[in-house]
Amino acid sequence: MNISNNLQKIKADITNKIKLVAVSKTKPNNYILEAYNAGHRIFGENKVQELVKKYEELPKDIEWHFIGHLQTNKVKFIAPFVRLIHAVDSLKLLVEINKEAEKNNRIISCLLQLRIAKEETKFGLTESDLLLLLESNKIKSLKNISFAGLMGMATFTEDETLIAMEFQKLNNTFKHVKKTYFAENEDFKELSMGMSDDYKIAIEKGSTIIRVGSSIFGHR
Numbered sequence: 653m654n655i656s657n658n659l660q661k662i663k664a665d666i667t668n669k670i671k672l673v674a675v676s677k678t679k680p681n682n683y684i685l686e687a688y689n690a691g692h693r694i695f696g697e698n699k700v701q702e703l704v705k706k707y708e709e710l711p712k713d714i715e716w717h718f719i720g721h722l723q724t725n726k727v728k729f730i731a732p733f734v735r736l737i738h739a740v741d742s743l744k745l746l747v748e749i750n751k752e753a754e755k756n757n758r759i760i761s762c763l764l765q766l767r768i769a770k771e772e773t774k775f776g777l778t779e780s781d782l783l784l785l786l787e788s789n790k791i792k793s794l795k796n797i798s799f800a801g802l803m804g805m806a807t808f809t810e811d812e813t814l815i816a817m818e819f820q821k822l823n824n825t826f827k828h829v830k831k832t833y834f835a836e837n838e839d840f841k842e843l844s845m846g847m848s849d850d851y852k853i854a855i856e857k858g859s860t861i862i863r864v865g866s867s868i869f870g871h872r
């Protein structure tokens with residue numbers, strides 16, 4: 653396996669308008685450094701403890717994205733440095749991120765996670781919960797949060813038609829939310845969808861950020 657070749661191959665597939673998050677969860681620092689030395693700077697992790705350790709040990713110009721389910725009581729550990737939180741799925745979590753961002757004198761960018769997959773999963777907002785959240789007055793008071801867009805994960809399946817439909821649904825919701833709630837907000841522009849097995853479909857459906865792990869670093 654050659655990490656820099658893998659990266660190059662994926663970058664050749666995508667335009668430079670699309671952000672590539674190299675998902676390095678469970679992989680050791682030397683793998684990350686290989687990508688870093690090939691010029692890559694955006695990495696994604698899904699466990700707080702692992703992310704903090706890697707942040708401390710690795711070069712400080714890495715842009716760290718948190719892509720997993722974030723527990724409220726762990727926000728404080730990543731608030732000083734995280735660049736984008738991909739999977740925010742409750743008002744309670746937003747309030748906590750805002751509080752910790754304020755303490756750190758920062759604005760933290762967040763994506764709201766929409767549940768698009770057929771699978772029974774606990775994570776992500778349903779469309780109606782998302783709209784309810786956006787209607788609540790409380791979110792206007794979250795001055796230390798930048799709403800940067802939406803995120804979603806398709807069903808784990810070989811059925812590419814289903815995957816395409818789910819990404820299309822996420823894009824439709826994104827357009828509706830943009831027009832209705834963030835028309836004046838230039839930060840609200842990202843659609844994080846697509847992983848190793850489905851990023852090509854995601855890009856066809858309008859993804860702006862893909863999160864790719866195993867195609868870069870090998871299987872976990």
Ligand SMILES: *Cc1c(COP(=O)(O)O)cnc(C)c1O
Pocket residue numbers: 675677698719720805847848849863864865866867
């Ligand atoms: C692990 C993970 C990825 C990367 O998955 P691969 O199939 O290895 O590319 C992307 N997004 C999230 C939320 C993940 O947890």
